Amino acid sequence: MLDFLLNEFLVTGDPLIYGAMVSMVLVSIAIVYVLTYFKKWGYLWREWLTTVDHKKIGIMYIIAAIAMLFRGGVDALLMRTQLTLPGMEFLNSQHYNEIFTTHGTIMIIFMAMPFLIGLMNFVVPLQIGARDVAFPFLNAVSFWSFAIGALLFNLSFVIGGSPDAGWTNYAPMAGPNLNPGPNINYYLIGLQISGIGTLATGINFLATILKMRAPGMTLMRMPIFTWSSLITSLIITFAFPILTVALALMTIDRIFGSQFFTLTGDGMPMMWANLFWLWGHPEVYIVILPAFGIFSEVISTFARKQLFGYKAMVWSMVIIAGLSFVVWVHHFFTMGAGAGVNSFFSITTMLISVPTGVKIFNWLGTMYKGKIRFDTPMLWALGFIPCFVLGGVTGVMLAMAAADYQYHNTYFLVAHFHNVLIAGTVFGCFAGLTFWYPKMFGHKMNETLGKISFWFFLIGFNVCFLPMYFLGFAGMPRRTYSIEPEWMPLNVVSSVGAVLMAVGFAVFVYNIYYSFRYSPRETQGDAWDGRALEWATTTPVPFYNFATVPKVEGPEAYWLMKQKGKTTYDKNNLEPIHMPSDSGVPFIMMAFMFVAGFGLVWEWMIVAIAGLIGVLACMFIRSFDYDHGFHVSVEEIKETEEKARREEK
Amino acid sequence: MSAESDLTTGPLEYRSHEDRMTILGFWIFLGAEIALFSTLFATYAVMFGRTAKAPSPAELFELPMVLIMTFLLLTSSFTCGIAIHEMRRGSLKGLLTWLAVTLLLGLGFLGFEIYEFVHYAHEGATLPSSAFWSSFFVLTGTHGLHVLLGISWASLLIVQLRRRGLTQVTSRKMFVVGLYWHFLDVIWIFIFTSVYLIGMVV
Numbered sequence: 001m002l003d004f005l006l007n008e009f010l011v012t013g014d015p016l017i018y019g020a021m022v023s024m025v026l027v028s029i030a031i032v033y034v035l036t037y038f039k040k041w042g043y044l045w046r047e048w049l050t051t052v053d054h055k056k057i058g059i060m061y062i063i064a065a066i067a068m069l070f071r072g073g074v075d076a077l078l079m080r081t082q083l084t085l086p087g088m089e090f091l092n093s094q095h096y097n098e099i100f101t102t103h104g105t106i107m108i109i110f111m112a113m114p115f116l117i118g119l120m121n122f123v124v125p126l127q128i129g130a131r132d133v134a135f136p137f138l139n140a141v142s143f144w145s146f147a148i149g150a151l152l153f154n155l156s157f158v159i160g161g162s163p164d165a166g167w168t169n170y171a172p173m174a175g176p177n178l179n180p181g182p183n184i185n186y187y188l189i190g191l192q193i194s195g196i197g198t199l200a201t202g203i204n205f206l207a208t209i210l211k212m213r214a215p216g217m218t219l220m221r222m223p224i225f226t227w228s229s230l231i232t233s234l235i236i237t238f239a240f241p242i243l244t245v246a247l248a249l250m251t252i253d254r255i256f257g258s259q260f261f262t263l264t265g266d267g268m269p270m271m272w273a274n275l276f277w278l279w280g281h282p283e284v285y286i287v288i289l290p291a292f293g294i295f296s297e298v299i300s301t302f303a304r305k306q307l308f309g310y311k312a313m314v315w316s317m318v319i320i321a322g323l324s325f326v327v328w329v330h331h332f333f334t335m336g337a338g339a340g341v342n343s344f345f346s347i348t349t350m351l352i353s354v355p356t357g358v359k360i361f362n363w364l365g366t367m368y369k370g371k372i373r374f375d376t377p378m379l380w381a382l383g384f385i386p387c388f389v390l391g392g393v394t395g396v397m398l399a400m401a402a403a404d405y406q407y408h409n410t411y412f413l414v415a416h417f418h419n420v421l422i423a424g425t426v427f428g429c430f431a432g433l434t435f436w437y438p439k440m441f442g443h444k445m446n447e448t449l450g451k452i453s454f455w456f457f458l459i460g461f462n463v464c465f466l467p468m469y470f471l472g473f474a475g476m477p478r479r480t481y482s483i484e485p486e487w488m489p490l491n492v493v494s495s496v497g498a499v500l501m502a503v504g505f506a507v508f509v510y511n512i513y514y515s516f517r518y519s520p521r522e523t524q525g526d527a528w529d530g531r532a533l534e535w536a537t538t539t540p541v542p543f544y545n546f547a548t549v550p551k552v553e554g555p556e557a558y559w560l561m562k563q564k565g566k567t568t569y570d571k572n573n574l575e576p577i578h579m580p581s582d583s584g585v586p587f588i589m590m591a592f593m594f595v596a597g598f599g600l601v602w603e604w605m606i607v608a609i610a611g612l613i614g615v616l617a618c619m620f621i622r623s624f625d626y627d628h629g630f631h632v633s634v635e636e637i638k639e640t641e642e643k644a645r646r647e648e649k
Numbered sequence: 650m651s652a653e654s655d656l657t658t659g660p661l662e663y664r665s666h667e668d669r670m671t672i673l674g675f676w677i678f679l680g681a682e683i684a685l686f687s688t689l690f691a692t693y694a695v696m697f698g699r700t701a702k703a704p705s706p707a708e709l710f711e712l713p714m715v716l717i718m719t720f721l722l723l724t725s726s727f728t729c730g731i732a733i734h735e736m737r738r739g740s741l742k743g744l745l746t747w748l749a750v751t752l753l754l755g756l757g758f759l760g761f762e763i764y765e766f767v768h769y770a771h772e773g774a775t776l777p778s779s780a781f782w783s784s785f786f787v788l789t790g791t792h793g794l795h796v797l798l799g800i801s802w803a804s805l806l807i808v809q810l811r812r813r814g815l816t817q818v819t820s821r822k823m824f825v826v827g828l829y830w831h832f833l834d835v836i837w838i839f840i841f842t843s844v845y846l847i848g849m850v851v
Contacts, residue, residue, distance in 0.1 A: 266699035
């Protein structure tokens with residue numbers, strides 16, 4: 001037993017990992033101590049763990065995503081350290097493999113997506129004038145499944161060993177023969193659990209946006225961020241089942257011995273690559289379209305103009321969503337599919353740059369002759385445009401199938417996708433968070449610190465990734481753990497850039513603390529002179545969002561209201577509001593799912609079955625639960641609204 | 650909870666806005682299920698013929714058994730339709746009777762499917778035999794698992810219907826189960842054609 005614990009269960013033999021274990025234990029003890037000392041267990045359970053409020057769920061998503069950004073960022077710094085000089089012995093090859101795998105997986109699945117879904121959760125119901133999402137209970141299930149999946153995946157670092165086959169997890173490298181043991185199982189099960197939650201989110205937001213818009217808000221009057229969320233949800237709904245199947249097939253390969261992606265029994269390893277990217281390419285649009293939506297909102301608000309080319313923006317997103325499903329082969333032009341197939345996918349890939357280009361010109365058009373304010377959210381948006389264009393142009397270079405044989409699996413590719421994912425998604429998350437921060441927490445983030453953080457991050461980002469294009473041309477392969485002497489100078493530059501980005505991130509996080517302590521509190525709901533309905537509510541937003549359902553009379557609903565001197569609060573027209581009840585079932589159900597997942601990872605079938613029975617029992621309880629929520633009385637609404645609006649007068 | 654108003658006429662399950670939204674959400678979920686099964690069908694198509702040393706499908710597939718399974722499931726879809734019709738007529742007893750018939754037919758289908766799998770295993774075609782058989786068992790097995798889930802779900806619903814009678818909520822739940830059941834039927838038609846019929850002649 002002890003032998004198993006020390007040799008297989010716990011990861012041993014590396015000082016870095018011992019450090020991680022100690023810090024995990026210390027942080028856990030500290031959290032338990034603080035919660036007990038301040039008697040906050042009940043508060044935590046009542047206000048957060050059992051909540052079905054889309055605003056709180058959104059905030060929890062964002063907090064978790066920032067923690068994951070930290071984890072993924074530390075992975076990145078470790079890799080940059082190892083690659084700075086030739087012959088570094090900071091990480092061995094196995095450890096390096098694990099770290100680039102967890103870096104990629106965490107950044108895409110557990111950072112980018114939850115960050116954007118968090119913002120969607122908080123903002124979309126407010127923007128359409130709704131009081132919650134269509135299925136609040138399901139929304140809580142989604143969040144907890146993401147949290148449990150992330151927890152399971154991160155556990156691999158100290159228990160059992162991290163996955164090491166890259167975030168694309170290619171077979172047969174990730175198969176049972178070449179990679180026995182629990183590490184790849186962590187990848188498969190962790191992603192499976194959180195993927196179920198993402199699918200549920202997609203369905204939830206489709207129903208919410210289609211059915212819960214305030215009266216008068218036709219589809220073409222919706223704020224552009226809501227549009228981007230709608231299209232994203234549509235992509236999620238049709239792309240995530242593909243991932244579910246791909247992960248399930250490989251899990252069955254590994255645990256029950258099937259032959260899908262194996263080299264024996266006529267299996268086909270390239271089938272994995274195809275299925276993975278059939279989901280994986282739509283996935284990159286899942287993480288970029290909401291960011292586009294955020295930039296559109298921010299640019300329009302801070303240029304103080306209506307969004308230029310609204311309809312073109314919407315249609316280009318629709319076209320991007322369609323094309324995103326027919327480009328997947330460009331991730332492996334070198335598979336040997338033949339000239340015809342490669343040409344097809346080459347052309348579809350290049351086509352995507354057309355609607356994307358339309359969007360870029362629309363943002364420029366929005367700013368043209370606008371009275372631009374350079375607040376931090378706007379800086380992120382402005383930084384995004386040139387950096388993203390660079391990533392887009394190199395993307396078109398990669399789309400040329402013949403040329404791709406040169407770029408494939410080199411640092412040119414690494415530079416390209418960081419250029420679109422960081423400048424697009426990460427800048428978008430930061431822009432969105434600083435933009436909606438006053439709505440979430442009742443105070444703005446400090447502008448000076450925000451600008452310092454922006455400049456560090458922007459400069460660091462370019463210093464870090466521009467050299468990588470040249471390293472790629474010089475032949476430096478992706479996922480190598482040691483560099484040749486001739487690649488050294490540019491690698492040193494790149495590592496300096498990584499440190500600058502880390503400083504930028506640290507300042508951003510410090511800014512959260514600093515603003516909490518010192519920022520002036522918002523006295524009214526409209527922090528930035530906004531244009532969509534989320535700014536029509538008071539700050540902090542009451543749990544029912546809108547006392548009276550707003551009537552929408554045109555595009556930019558709140559802007560119109562302000563011009564006509566209207567508000568969304570009509571004291572004489574209040575009615576009791578129906579709200580869903582909180583529930584502990586989602587949290588408990590996903591706790592059982594964790595048990596089941598952990599059992600599957602270690603292939604302890606009894607544990608897995610016990611966990612699954614727990615999950616089914618929770619579904620059973622839910623099925624027999626006829627709690628239809630509660631009504632908020634008119635008196636309570638009046639009291640809440642008058643308290644919130646007193647200072648406005 | 651919403652801007653759209655509740656109705657006082659029309660089918661029970663469509664009266665409240667919340668229930669209409671749930672039904673729409675379920676349709677969207679079925680869209681996701683189509684993506685899921687499409688992926689399994691695509692995998693099956695790619696793996697077709699990759700039987701390694703295991704027997705080929707033409708050697709093992711037998712029309713009579715598959716036809717019986719098909720008739721059981723198609724009939725169950727029909728009786729499920731009658732059950733919903735009885736629900737719309739307001740007859741709880743009719744609904745429960747036809748629902749029970751539906752579930753029995755579903756159980757019969759599952760019984761045959763399990764027998765079929767065991768039979769193939771005896772003939773040397775199991776999940777690990779080859780890529781083809783892996784994809785066959787996972788595709789048909791996933792469908793079978795869905796049928797099992799549908800039966801368990803509908804059984805819970807029978808308890809609730811008996812306890813609460815026909816209300817807006819129970820009829821909505823019943824209607825959604827009905828959608829699910831018909832969907833499984835549609836999937837089976839594709840399995841019958843593209844797995845069994847094609848597997849027998851190619």
